[in-house]
Amino acid sequence: MNDNQLPISISKYFDSLNEFLSSTKKDNIFILADENTLAYCVPLLLKNAELLQGAEIIETESGEHNKNLSLTQNLWEYLTRKKASRNSLWINLGGGVITDLGGFVASTYKRGISFINIPTTLLAQVDASVGDKTGIDFLGYKNQIGVFSQADFTYINPLFLNTLPKRQILSGFAEIIKHALIADKHYWNAIVELDFSSFDMWEKIIRRSVEIKLSIVNADPYEQGLRKVLNFGHTVGHALETWFLNTNTPYLHGEAIAQGIIAEALLSVKNTGLSLEEFELIQAFILSIYGKCRRFDVVEVLEIMQQDKKMKHGKLQFSLLSKIGESTFDCEVPTEDVVESLHYLL
Ligand SMILES: NC(=O)c1ccc[n+]([C@@H]2O[C@H](COP(=O)([O-])OP(=O)(O)OC[C@H]3O[C@@H](n4cnc5c(N)ncnc54)[C@H](O)[C@@H]3O)[C@@H](O)[C@H]2O)c1
Ligand SMILES: [Zn+2]
Known part of the structure; x- marks a missing residue:
């Protein structure tokens, strides 16, 4: 894999993320996190990516049952109230639930705004954040509604795994x-x-x-x-x-x-x-x-x-x-x- 050609970078250092952020001029930046990534991953991210310090952080509840239409609608409403424009940047900071749901919200709001995936579970780092599938569950069916949509950038940092419970590590493995x-x-x-x-x-x-x-x-x-x-x-x-x-x-x-x-x-x-x-x-x-x-x-x-x-x-x-x-x-x-x-x- 050539990191220069693909919008994907795997590193313990934040340089590639910072380079990407400084090369894209955006009006607003939104970061989607759940309560665990808010506690464990947001601090590490903000400490190392200065350009994200003014970003709006949106907290959702963790768990597959939140990958649904009602939360999607709340997030579309939130973006509308915040007057997010097509020149806004959306960042998914979390496991596969966050990258699937957040990718779908970003890809459909105003026909799609730029988004970055920062996967924080092993499963999301090797699977969910790669391959352009986004979506939500619907009427009891998994991933029933969604779109293929490529993140503008996917930044994979194994340091995020330090706080991930062993059971989740093995699940991704x-x-x-x-x-x-x-x-x-x-x-x-x-x-x-x-x-x-x-x-x-x-x-x-x-x-x-x-x-x-x-x-x-x-x-x-x-x-x-x-x-x-x-x-x-x-x-x-x-x-x-x-x-x-x-x-x-x-x-x-x-x-x-x-x-x-x-x-x-x-x-x-x-x-x-x-x-x-x-x-x-x-x-x-x-x-x-x-x-x-x-x-x-x-x-x-x-x-x-x-x-x-x-x-x-x-x-x-x-x-x-x-x-x-x-x-x-x-x-x-x-x-x-x-x-x-x-x-x-x-
Ligand atoms: N789009 C795709 O191609 C694709 C592929 C595989 C799976 N998926 C989807 O991915 C989802 C499962 O993803 P998952 O296994 O990452 O689950 P998840 O997003 O629910 O995360 C698992 C748990 O780990 C917590 N967590 C995340 N990062 C953490 C960290 N760094 N430290 C501590 N806790 C942390 C989360 O809050 C959550 O409680 C499913 O919805 C599945 O459908 C999508
Ligand atoms: Zn799988």
Whole structure:
């Protein structure tokens, strides 16, 4: 990745952000944060980016349930009352909820104003803030309303991760595992050796994940084909995430995806030629980090999956692995294999 060509920068230093801010003359600057990023990330940002000191800070409540139309409308109202113009700058400072919601608000207010993403969770740094998808949930459906819209600048600083709870770090790490599995065996070899007690390695790891995601997204920006490989682990993972939402012990997104990766790696053994040996490596690594899947109802999880839009000819469609570092998409899988892979998790 060439930081000079893409509006994206990954660094422990604030220089690139400051350069971007001084090169864009804006009337007003708005920073969207939730209560956690207000407490932990706003101070670090303002201390290091002098040009943001007069910015208006908008605080929202954290959590997926806030990624909704009513908050979107409040934010549009706020911008209108503040007379924000097309020459205003909007900054998303937070996890994927903030970058999805804030990106959508900025992209639709007055047909779109400039916005910057400053992702502060590992998941948002390697996934949500990259790839131009913005949006909100609607009528119970995730990401039902939204637009593809590129941030003017994405500034990724691993220092923000210092205050992120370990559970959230591990949730984001599942997407890193996915990136390695679908695209890069060397990267896989590097991440299985990672020492989680050291924060120094994050910059390198994040950079490789962002490179992988960008190369896939750039080849297929609107998800007509190749981009679907990014769904590896997500057909089963999303269904598990949805099922566990109705329990007392919901999974974080990445925790559910990690189990989904095991199930879909098993489907890959049966359907796309992943070797049993590689499957076992994948399974052992995931279990060592996330532990065994909690108990769930196989029939209900299958039903959730079947409501998923990836059905074709009555069969579920998956993105699967042919080996570690190589993936395919639009694989039709017999239902009995899916059921078997779900039972396998239990
Ligand atoms: N647009 C995309 O391509 C894309 C891709 C993947 C996920 N997503 C979306 O991302 C969202 C999930 O994102 P997430 O996992 O980042 O969740 P999140 O935004 O809810 O953040 C998780 C928690 O961490 C807190 N937090 C954030 N940064 C912190 C920091 N530095 N220190 C301490 N606490 C901090 C937040 O307040 C929140 O409580 C979902 O809505 C999902 O749909 C979008
Ligand atoms: Zn995901």
